[in-house]
Amino acid sequence: MTHKAIFKPLLKGIVPIVPPIARGDSLVNKTGSWRYVRPVYRNKLPPCNHSCPANEDIQGYLSLIKQGRFLQAWELIRRSNPFPAVLGRVCAHPCELACNRRRFDEAIVIHNVERFLGDYGLTLPGERKIRDRRGEKIAVIGSGPAGLSCAYHLAKMGYPVTVFEALSVPGGMLAVGIPEYCLPKEVLTAEINAVERLGIDIQTNVAIGSKQSLDDLLGQGYKAIFIATGAHKSMKLGLSGEEKDGTVDALSFLREVNLGNRGSVGDKVAVIGENNVAVNAARVAIRLGAKYVSIICRQSKMDMPTRNEEVKLAEEEGVHIIYLAAPSNILGEGRVAGLECIRMRLGEADKGQVPRLTPIKGSEFVIDVDTIITAVGRTPDLNFVNHELKTSPMGTLVVDAGTLATNKPDIFAGGDVTGGRTTVARAIGDGMRASVSIDRYIRGEGLEVFREKTPIAGFKDLNLAYFQSSLGAQISRLPVADRIKGFTEVEGGFTESVAIKETERCFSCGVCDGCDNCWLVCPDVTISRKNGEYQVNYDYCKGCGLCVEECPRGAITMEEEAKWRR
Amino acid sequence: MTSLLAEQEKFIVPEEEYIYQGHTLCAGCSAALIIRYVLKVLGPKTICVVPACCFTLMSGRAAFGPDSQLTMPSGLRVSVLNCAFETAAVTASGVKAGLEAQGDYETTVLAVAGDGGTFDIGLQALSGAAERNDDIMYLCYDNEAYMNTGIQRSSATPDGCWTTTTPLPRPKQGAKKNIMEIIAAHKVPYAATATPAFPLDLMQKVSKAKQKRGTKFFHVLCPCPTGWRFSPEFTIKISRMAVESKVFPLYEIEDGEKYTINYLPRGVSVRQYLELQGRFRHLLTEQHIARIQENVDHNWERLVRRV
């Protein structure tokens, strides 16, 4: 009979003596059962990427350049933007404003790195025509950044594309609106040629509307049309005397200069306007020999809607900017003899509104000028469009903001012709978005708008303890005396070593860059690396959150365990 | 040596791990991090001597395994000798002597004790071993109280701190015992402070100490989420703040004479360190902070003068 309370030894020890010594490791304890939150590797959206109207994966190519992988960086940028050498020179770089590093010391000088990448790309043999070509022909009207970008992306998808350009040169505003000291002709031509090599047919001197209409094109077998004719019509001042000799609108002025007809300006030039076009016109005037150039700007200095550097460069070159002044009368008989202006006052700001500008009565003053260049806005020329396409009261084409479709299913539009923010980057982005929509339309799939759901990596997501302060790389510029002699490019680019060093400053906000911090700070050794990817062993992770807190770039998020256990 | 990224150029972190997953230390425990880094450098020819303290949770608990085998699921990938609370240093000395008597001069004997087992009850054994310059490495992980037994005060508890045996309104009186000065007075070949927020600094120091013979002493700050009252993800942030606010400077003392400060702190206010921890909540007044800041600055000046 066995008695329950009588002891029978159980242990078979490692030695017959049975001391309290044993083997064993703690892997038997699945401490993963402790946690109620778990770390998940989830890349956030870097703010630079989010802010780029051309949808560039900026963080991506900065990271590749840092590793010296220029070819991959170039291939990456060309998934969105076929004109990095151009954009690196002309873009207003909202990415640098959004850059989180700005709040730490200085933003990454992204545009110069993009320029470096574009210039590098120009040394490559470039992309070739796609082998598997589709049958559906697409027509693009306008060879500006929007049109060429759309053509480029469609060509990469295999579509045969014809681009119709009214002017004698392709490029749109890039060719005829942006002065060469900012965007050298060789660079633009090289990048356009690189795009053409994909099998795009660019027909210059063909204005749609006069000989062929949109319907004609469709009748010719084009399955879809992308309208990207831009906004090349200057708005009028609305002052009498606008037709006097010596008055010219800035767009025409810049176009002529860019096309090689370097006319002359007088000695005393006044540019009316406050946007980039005005500043460009002023700086061109200086280079053409004008002795005294001023910009009459309605806004105050703070509110002037131009790239800050542009204003500074203009002032260095001798341009005088008169703020808070508006033109009231153009003086002179038959020829411009002077410009009368009136001072403006910045009124009280209504709640949430921009402060109102009101003229100060009796504050008129006269500037002695012989040339007036007007840059008070531009609108699209929609004469070629028939009444079937919906237009807005401002004279732009109405499109769906996401799909870029017009009210006609086979016609799409983008860029300045649709109004909105009239930047080159946005135009390039529109070109890509339209190409996606056109492709879906051709293939009979519904047009769909991709909505970004990834949270943006904010400044507070970073752990700054792992970064040392360092200022951005210096941008070299020609001395003023050399600048105004001619149209040589003012800004210099980065050398390879400078570019790489600049990319090393990138925080890689929200995107894991393999720094190994998470692996190093886990007290439970649950994070492992395999092929550059990190994995958490959830059998053991206790959910302490150290990896999340110590990730310098906020690429890991804590999520509720309950959500995962469901 | 400054931030993690900068140090990476100088020191390659060894890949091999010598702790296992599944150990039962608290989530976010600094001691786990500390021993992980230390063992990475010391490697497999190490024996840990562990007295009764929080760290015994790392060395596992006896249990019946499958088919009645005795098992002790230790989280350490090296041999461990658990010993009586106050005997860490001298047991380590005995182990080292026993190994050397059998011709093994390579194995590092590492005593791992908490602040209680070092500053208080273990001080006799540590002082004896240090005076004899026994060839052991001693790692004191300082969580500034008797944490394993329930957050009671020790002589490593900072002045004015709440603990369960010094509850409000009478928090702990008296400055934290300066164990580094005590050890330095024994003229040991190497003594150093470290924290888990500067892992490469810690690893470089262990690597340096490994080359020396004699007693090597490490005083490592070990923020404890459970006892210091903070959410576990801030363990490293608090270690960093302790250094940046000069509360816990990183320095080495060689042969009791040569002082080297390893990192010049940014000099943030002590407030930034105190306000992260619940145990100091009652000290967040202007008066207290001024007094504490004064003491911290004074101690820092003293240290700088010794260099």
Place this chain on the structure above:
Amino acid sequence: MEKVISGNYAAAYGAKLARPKFIACYPITPQTTIIEKLADFCSAGELEAKFIPVESEHSAMAACIGAANTGVRTFTATSSQGLALMHELLFWAAGARLPIVMSNVHRTLAPPTNLGADQTDSFAQRDTGWIQLECESAQEILDSILQAYRIAEEVMLPCMVCHDAFYLSHTYEPVDIPEAELVDSYLPPYVPPFKLDSENRLTFYASSTRCPATQYEFRYHAQQAMERVPTVLRKADEHFYELFGRRYGIVEEYYLDGAELVIVAAGTMVSTIRRVVEEFRQRGERVGLLRIRMFRPFPKEEIRQLLKGVPKVAVFDRNISLGEGGILCQGIKSALYNVDKKPVVFGFIVGLCGVDITLDIVGDIVDYTLQQDSPEKDIIWTEVVM
């Protein structure tokens, strides 16, 4: 080789012949000459051991535990206060199953400080799990240390060899110090059944709070080991006799034939009691003596066998467990409880705190006991002779 040496030196020679690899020690009168002698041996190179003079007895035992775990033979020595300080670690050493051998000199426990002989110090450690041997002569100390290693290393329990302060530690007697080669054949090098090293990853003594049943079993096995000691001791003793011609057994019978009264005692007082027993026998009184040599494990079998049917037993305790009485007496009574025809047991406190035990005192106690039918009290305090 015969030499006239003190008891302490005999202990030192015994330790030297056993070839320990590690000695940790802390000085306390009257043990000091043991460790001084060992220090001499080590520095002269006669004994190849790591000799560490530590900063307290507690640390001495801790260091021995550390070294013993790595698989080397260890030795230490102490007395009264030092032994009391080690108390915590005596449990440790036994629970860890380490064959540490320690020489303890019986000395009174303070307060106040007193260097005189008293058995309370080691008897108070009877619960710790150490094997305890009591010595009567310097020769026995040396021999017991050698036997202690044999026994300890076979059952894997620590062993202390005890002798009285000054009466034995500092008095000189002729001692045969055996040849090293002969001792080596009796006591080969220690082969540990487990060792701590960096080759085989093992965990030693992890906490058993979560599974107390494991520790329950460790205690069980430790007790089993204790219960094997008498057999192992006898074998070791016999082998010792074959090589060296001396043996001591578990207990020693002296004039037990037909004894009416048996005195039970341990330590140097036994030498005095022998004279008194001889005297009484000459007078025709049937008095006998049972010397306890192995105090732990307590020799219950021998006591039951040898004291069954004896009318009276007088236990001489040079110790006291306050609130209970003489410790030896307690053990004797407990061993005899279930014996039919058990003797009447008289418990005497003699020679406590170093008070001298003279022939007259012993004689007096024997007279008294022979006259009494039963003890008046549980504890009989003897008169002190100034």
